[in-house]
Amino acid sequence: MPELPEVETRVRELRQPCVGRTICGVQLDWPRHLHQLSPQQFAERIHGQTVTQLWRRGKYLIFDLTRDALLIHLRMSGDLCVQPGNSAAEPHTHTRLRFENGHELRFSDARKFGRVYLVGDAQQIVGKLGPEPLAAAFNARQLHTALRAKNRALKPLLLDQSFLAGLGNIYTDEALFIAGLHPQRRSASLSLAEAHALWLALRRALRSGIRHNGASIDWVYRGGQQQLHFRVYQRAGQPCLRCGALVRRIVVAQRGTHFCPHCQRLTRARK
DNA sequence: AGAAATACCCGTACGC
DNA sequence: TGCGTACGGGTATTTC
Numbered sequence: 048m049p050e051l052p053e054v055e056t057r058v059r060e061l062r063q064p065c066v067g068r069t070i071c072g073v074q075l076d077w078p079r080h081l082h083q084l085s086p087q088q089f090a091e092r093i094h095g096q097t098v099t100q101l102w103r104r105g106k107y108l109i110f111d112l113t114r115d116a117l118l119i120h121l122r123m124s125g126d127l128c129v130q131p132g133n134s135a136a137e138p139h140t141h142t143r144l145r146f147e148n149g150h151e152l153r154f155s156d157a158r159k160f161g162r163v164y165l166v167g168d169a170q171q172i173v174g175k176l177g178p179e180p181l182a183a184a185f186n187a188r189q190l191h192t193a194l195r196a197k198n199r200a201l202k203p204l205l206l207d208q209s210f211l212a213g214l215g216n217i218y219t220d221e222a223l224f225i226a227g228l229h230p231q232r233r234s235a236s237l238s239l240a241e242a243h244a245l246w247l248a249l250r251r252a253l254r255s256g257i258r259h260n261g262a263s264i265d266w267v268y269r270g271g272q273q274q275l276h277f278r279v280y281q282r283a284g285q286p287c288l289r290c291g292a293l294v295r296r297i298v299v300a301q302r303g304t305h306f307c308p309h310c311q312r313l314t315r316a317r318k
Numbered sequence: 319a320g321a322a323a324t325a326c327c328c329g330t331a332c333g334c
Numbered sequence: 335t336g337c338g339t340a341c342g343g344g345t346a347t348t349t350c
Contacts, residue, residue, distance in 0.1 A: 049344095079326095106344080123327085123343045139328095158327045160344070199321075208345075216343065265342080266330075301323075303342075 049121040051180070051213030052256025053270050054106050057127055061152075062101045064129040065110065068146040069097045077141035080156070082164040082172075089165055093117065093144070104173040105212030116169040119154065124267035125161030128153055157267050176212040180249050191242035198235035201228060203300040205249075213253070217262060217280045220305045222252040224279045229313040230297075230304045279305040 049057070070093050075086045084092070096112040103109065108127070110117040119127065128137070132151045136143070142154040142163060154161065164172050178185045193211075197204055204210055205219045214222070223230050225248035228241065237245070256262065260271025264281070274281075278288055283296035283305055292309035 120344085122345075124329095156327095157329070158343085160327060162345090203322085206344085267328095301343095 049125065049261070049268070049270075050106060050215035050218050050256070051103075051253055052218070052259075052273065053261035053268075054103050054108060054121065054213075055257050056261045056271060057108060057121075058101055058103045061108075061127060061129060064150065065098045065101055065146075065152060067098065068148060068150070070094060070112075070144050071147045072145035074143040074145075075141070077156075077159060079159070080142055080154070080161055080163045082162055084165055089163075093165055104169070104179070105176045105208055106215070107169075107173050107176075109169050109173070111169075115165055115167055118164040118166070118169060118172050120162045120164075121156070122158070122160035122162065124158040125154060125156040126269055128155075173212075176208055177210045178212065180211055180213060181253060185246075187243040187246035188239070190246045191237065191239050194234040194237050194242055194245075196235075198233050200231045200299060201234055201245075202230035202302065202304055204234050206300075206302070211249075214249070216302055216304075217264075217277070218249075218252045218256060220280045221255075221278055222248040224248075224306060224311060225251055227310050229311045230299050230306055231313060279307060281305065 073090045073093060075081065075089065078086050081089055092115065093112070096114055098110050098112060100111040101109070106120060108119045121127070126137070129150050129152050132145055132149050136153055137155040139157040140153050140155040141159070144152040146152070154163070166172060201223060202219060205214050206216070222245065226245040228245060255276060256273045259273040259276060262268065262273035263270040264274050279294050282294045285294055286292070287294055287307040287310060290307065290309045292307055294305055295308050297304050
């Protein structure tokens, strides 16, 4: 579940305790987290490298190292924290990187979906991602052009990381509500004004998530307070905050999808 | 080629 | 109470 705002929150939490630290040991209890490398290859290659920067691209956390880049994707249930090496770890902690100062970067993941990458160039992993929705270079006209080039349903298209990086189920539903667009609307049918509304809504939903340090939901997800500000996500059967109609939950492309049937129409209302 | 469906996971919530 | 099972969610892989 960690989406862009939750990953951004991790970047802010982890930057200070990680940047400048040198990795002097690893413990890997679930090798399938590793991308391509064996535990031995991973341990030998990362040993002695220093974290020079920490940043984010889409939902990937990227630790720039002396020689390589360490990328971590939290997927559904992953979480990261830095704690003293002699302290008790969170349950489901499968991967640890020990720093020279005695602290550990701990990766816990109840569902074991998360992935760890160690590569020479981060672009090997994040190179195929779509634009960053919060970047200054990403504008409404560009979104409109991209939407028209596809003609897929909005919901699965916005979830496609090669189309736009960082959205997951929560913020996609929230943004479509803010924009007043039906999740099954065909992307090529949007006017420039509608694309602009979607562009604005995406940025508003994501910035709200970041401002509240992400969302905390579903027992596996440690986050901030954004769940107190959901407009439609997990609000099926409750009144729409804008018009009072009952929020509906449907399945679109195998994903639970929440929307207001009155505010987000598939076809234009006629009178 | 591109889009849709499936596999990977497992704690929880639910039905019987 | 206890057992069995469906569910969710992001993305790589498989299928269409």
